Amino acid sequence: MTNTQYPTGKPHPNRLIIAISSRVLFDLRESHQIFEEQGVEAFSAYQVERENDILPKGEAFSLVEKFLQINERLPGEPRVEVILLSRNSADTGLRVFNSIEHYGLNISRAAFCNGGSPYRYISPFGCHLFLSTDGEDVRRALEQGVAAATLIPGGARERGDEVLRFAFDGDAVLFSDEAEQIFKRDGLDAFTSAERASAKKPLQGGPFKGFLETLQQLQAEFDPEDCPIRTALVTARSAPAHERVIRTLRAWNIRIDESMFLGGLPKGEFLRAFGADVFFDDQPVHCASASAHVATGHVPHGIANQGK
Template sequence: MNLSNGKTLAASGQNRNGTSGSWEDAGRVVKPSTPTRKPQPPKPENAVTIAVSSRVLFNMEPEQQYLKYQVEHENEPFSPGPAFSFVKALEAVNTRLRELYPQSEELFDVVLVTNNHAHVGLRLINTINHHHLFIERFCMTGGNSPIGYLKAYHTNLYLSADSAKVREALEEGIAAATMFTQEKMKEVSESQLRVAFDGDGVLFSDESERIFKAHGLDKFFEHEKAHENKPLDHGPLKGFLEALGKLQRKFFDKGLRMDCPIRTYLVTARSAASSAGAPKGPMLEKIRPHIFFDDQMFHVEGAAELGTVACHVPYGIAQKVAKK
């Protein structure tokens, strides 16, 4: 079964608990019913929507391309991928939010995005149940671009292993980053979400980075001094940080500023124009974020080597330099 008209693929079957599973049109995506009653997912316009590809939520390679293998092993769950702990932390925050605001739909909402065949979808459903993940929305693109679906879900962040799709999302103004499978991953908090960001080219524009690349470090410092009272323009992930801040304030309003389950960090080598700065891996190793975003592979690779789940934001001048 393969669609060529941009619609999602539909399939149905039985999951590991004997409940029915289904893949439907992306506008109506639902997860199979489960034996216990769970809260309904929020409307996309009210939620902080995180779209995650199946290849980063679970370790699906190398056998993912073999349909016969997937059908024969549909009851064997995939192991957790690099985005798994991040998604679990989102669910932990949702639990706290529902306790404080039972009627509110201002929650994290995870959408699983995949190009895989519908029969692989059955194994994905079984895997989600096995790991007790609360994912109610699925989007199977049939190999087509996910951009239309991401916009329909009002996506605040898109995580994928496909760098071309990440670039396409960024070009459409959707916060996005490329995730990589890594051998080493540090243990992270199960109750507190920790998200770390680079500055230039991630939260902020790469204006200063362009000055440094074109004219050197002295001109960079001159530019910084001349514009020290002028805020930098926004970068591709500024909106996602703002969405996190909005949920943080809901905890602050309940007097939980010190006990807030959302922590955000700015980790930058800005004093030496990021590309010349010290490695960020050692600092991130102490922070132990669930996810770290940087526009330079040097820092992404360095963080990953020390066990931090690091994502690449292919944005701005750093990408042009890297291609040379």
């Protein structure tokens, strides 16, 4: 395990920090089933008895591994960090840390909450992104103004290179859901007319705007021809609704490496062609489709998730 020493004071101002739950880093389905069926005591006994058994890799393992490798590409103080936030106790979490050490992941900071929700530690750790399997924890993180998503099992793939690829939906993820509200309320024609009329008016930021801004600051430290991070916008929008998106990103001074305006086509094949390590979308139906191809995070934000 790489022994990177983190300073005891405030993190580097440009450090990018991701918080993850133990259930997205490792495959804990078997032990979680014991927890659901037999309770906390049986779960604790199961984990302690097997604390030296290495856990299988989970949905976010490849993403975390690539993310941490970025520190090897930049001199000086580490510029990225992964924080473990877990509902386990420290006692049962020993198996998780033993597995982290086995795989050589440089993760040294954690909060074990013994059954409680760990979302309240996201802000004290200064996290920019939170990934979990617990939808309620994710919603509470979003309420705190932190980009967050519920990772859907099924689509994680081992990629053949070290480039970390993030893909984002537009409305209600990078942007506010102001345009999507018109679409849901009045239909496609009204949405198209409203977007054409507002083409030069930037959209408001969505829950992932801040994360994308911090990610781009990190990208800027690399030669564009040799950057280990790529980003993509993958949206159901099409012309003429594309113009407002382009002008919004320009007004924010944010560069997206690739943009796909699909006009309602399924996103999965495009995400697989991009090689996304993770894709973020607010609409459950799009997440279900994408998760067959790539690791997918549902962002429970905006009008598409009201009442759910």
